[in-house]
Amino acid sequence: MNFLINAVLKGIKQLYNEDVTESVINIQDTRKEFEGQLTIVVFPIIKYSKKSPEATASDLGEYLVEHVEEVVSFNVVKGFLNLSIANHYWSDLFNNELLDPTFGTFKPNGKRVMVEYSSPNTNKPLHLGHVRNNLLGYAVAELLKANGYEVYKVNLVNDRGIHICKSMLAWQKWGNNETPESACLKGDHLVGKYYVIFDKEYKKEIESLKQEGQTEEAAKKNAPLIKEAQKMLVDWESGNKEVISLWEKMNSWVYAGFDVTYKNLGVDFDKYYYESNTYLLGKGTVEEGLEKGVFFKKEDGSVWIDLTEDGLDQKLVLRADGTSVYITQDLGTAQMKYDDFNMDQSLYVVGNEQDYHFKVLFLILEKLGKTWANGLRHLSYGMVDLPSGKMKSREGTVVDADDLIAEMVVTARQKTEALGKVNNFPEEEKENLYYQIGLGALKYFLLKVEPKKRLLFDPSESIDFQGNTGPFIQYTHARIKSLLSKANYTKQPTVNTMDLLITETDLIILLSKYPIEIEAAAKAYSPAMLSNYLYEVAKLFNKFYHEVPPIVKEEDNQQKQFRLNLSSVTAHVLKAGMSILGITVPERM
RNA sequence: GCAUCCAUAGCUCAGCUGGAUAGAGCAACGGUUUUCUAAACCGUAGGUCAUAGGUUCGAAUCCUAUUGGGUGUACCA
Structure with a gap:
């Protein structure tokens, strides 16, 4: 151009x-x-x-x-x-650039970026909201990799705090030494079960205290269960052996469960951080801020920052008793992550309910004079809501990640079997195919929507497999692969003098935009942009495929070779692009 | 109250830094298979781009106000 x-x-x-x-x-x-x-x-x-x-x-x-x-x-x-x-311009573009094996790849740009995502709590299993987070984090990391960044994927696990003590306490009281093995439950689901039990019992206590005349507020504070949980947290912090070992045991169950879910989702991490190791961090940063005059101390000893000039509020950064709050840890953790990786950019993939928190966090670090603060970004995404409203783990109104994955695979099996095209596939390939298609549908469904938009998921309406969907793109790829193998395709440029159909030039033009799309999507941290592009490519290819007479039977060798080349490049773009989204494409389906 | 995000076809969504008559998919209706995979393709129908102003040769896109919805505004994380 x-x-x-x-x-x-x-x-x-x-x-x-x-x-x-x-x-x-x-x-x-x-x-x-x-x-x-x-x-x-x-x-x-x-x-x-x-x-x-x-x-x-x-x-x-x-x-x-x-x-x-x-x-x-x-x-x-x-x-x-x-x-x-002129036709020859498009032919040359196609032969020289698109057909080149390095088409769509970027050289390392020498920049490092950290992507933090997932960040689960260890007191409950992952649900649909986490799924969006994981897929988004993974896809953005891959997108940046594709653009030449050196990427570190990290998971900051929230493995401590009152919520975990709740599960622990409930298990101690009503668990009868149940284990994942004895209960035949994934570890994260077992622990989640006791989190729900705690909440139920806790509510009962609150009710009875209210009947005795206490206010709701007082009842919430005075319920014996919550007091016990709080004591457990204190015991944990003071290193009580019994509590620590229970905590370790239950967390290990949860991790085993998470590993299965992560594996099924196809996401991974280069490093895990644990809040049990980082929750005391940040006090040094508070000291630093006091010295620099960025923070100030109130009479009671609590430490604050005044952000009113920036249109925000006064914000507490350290309690009067010297203990940390959420942002204290995050200040310290940010510093530690930078010390560990010395990255140019750092992305936090976290839901939009924390927009304010990250605004404050980044602003504080900037005011502290951290040169790396301008490389920090909050990749904020919208909640996944059900028609009935918000998902709540405690109340059990969630779409569980493992259930959802299993359902998607079952649906993929049903739809595939109904089409009857895979009956002669080996059993193992079939199973793998159902998994690929089911997950492809799920991932594409979640990723094709702009991250910042909230997403409505209706469990009663199954995710589509036709139209603008993952399986449609997977199908297009499989179809091309089948075509290429039937034609015994080998890559070879063609002459540039032949006539091109309008759809063929259109396809060349669209395909030639792949690198630009990759770049733009990365710049916007938007896998959705890439998803929509890939859909356009698949759609246009199918149009082309229907328009031209059977390529395999084409007698003009140059014509045939060109159309196969065009198909091959399309397949390459679809496969590479989908792989960035974390979606694998089958060779046949 | 303040902050912030969102609002496009019945539903789910595209629409890049402002550009031509606003596009897809699903759902509805009709058609395409003696030829490379019909999870496909072609067509019909469906819109006051929430509303009202403004800037511009030109606005779904930028600005202002209003309406509706989400989220936040904790010495929770």
Whole structure:
């Protein structure tokens, strides 16, 4: 496209004797209803031409046809100059760039980025909200990798605190030494079960205290169970052996359970951090802030920062008794992560209910003069809601991650079997295929929506397998693979003199945008952008596939080779792009 | 109250830094298989881009206000 921009710049210079910047040149795809492939919007140029849009477009059109070999003809519609570009330009572009094995890959850019995602609590199993987080985090990490970043995926596990003590206490009281083995339950589900039991019993206590005349607030504080849980937390912090060993045991159950879910989701981490190791961090940072005068101390000894000038509030960073709050830890953890990895950028994949927290966190670090603070980003995403409202673990109104995955695989099996195309596949391949398709549908469903938008999930309406879906793209890939193998395809460039169908040039143009899309999606931290692009590619390929006569039987060898090349590049783009989204594409289905 | 995000077809969503008559999928209706995979393709129908102003040659896109919804505004994490 650069040849065109330069030519237009030269044209403006020659026609109107004006030097203009590139930003004046606005090139876009020609709309389907007009002739041509590329369109120049001339409105920004009329300032310099001092002529009407139509006259300017004609001037430029004539100039380009005369001086630029690739431009064969033009037409003008209002202020739009539509250009027909020579076939050989597209053929050359295809042969030289798209067919190159390195097409769509980026060289290392020397930048490091950390992506923190998942960050589960160890008192309950993962649900649909976590699934969105995990898929998003993984995909963004892969997207950055594809752009040449050196990426570290980290998981900061919230493995301590009052919520875990609740599960522990309930297990102690009502668990009868139940284990995942004895209960035949995944460890995270077993621990989650006791979290729910705690809540039920706790509520009972609150009710009876209220009947005795206490207010709701007082009852919540005075219930024996919550007091016991609080005592357990104190015992944990003071290193009580019994409590610690119970904590270790139950956490290990949970981790075993999480590992299974992570494996099924296909996500992974380069490093785990645990809050039990980091919860005391940050006090040094508070000291530092006091010395620098960024923080101030109130009479009771609590430490604050005043952010009112930045449109925020006063924010506590250390309690009067010297203990930490959430943001204290995060200040310390941010410093530690930077010390560990020395990264240029750090992404926190966390739900949008923490927008305010991260705004404050980043602002504080900036005020503390941390040079790395401007590389911090909160990748905020919307909640996943059910038609009935918000998911709540304590009340059991959640879509469980493991259940959902299992359901998706079952649905994939049913749909695949109903089509009857895989009956002769080996059993193992079939199982793997159902898993690929089920997960592909789920992942694509969650990733195709812009992260910041909230997502409504209706469990009664199953996730689609047709149209703008993961399986559609997987199917397109499998179809191409089958075509290539039937044709005994080997890659080889073709001559550039043959005629191209409109759909073929369209496909070349769309495919050639793959690197640009990868770059734009990474810049926006948006797997959704990539998803939608891949869908466009698959759709256009299917149109092409239906339009041309059977390629395998094509007698013109150059024609046949070109169409196979085109199919092959399409398959390559689909596979590479889907892989960034964490979705595998089958060879056949 | 204040802050912040969202609002596009019946439903789920695209629409990049403002560009032509706002696009897909699902659902509905009709069609395509003696030819490479019909999880596909083609067509019909479906819109006051929440509302009202403003900026501009040009606004779904930018600005302001209003309405509706989400989230936050804890010495919880």
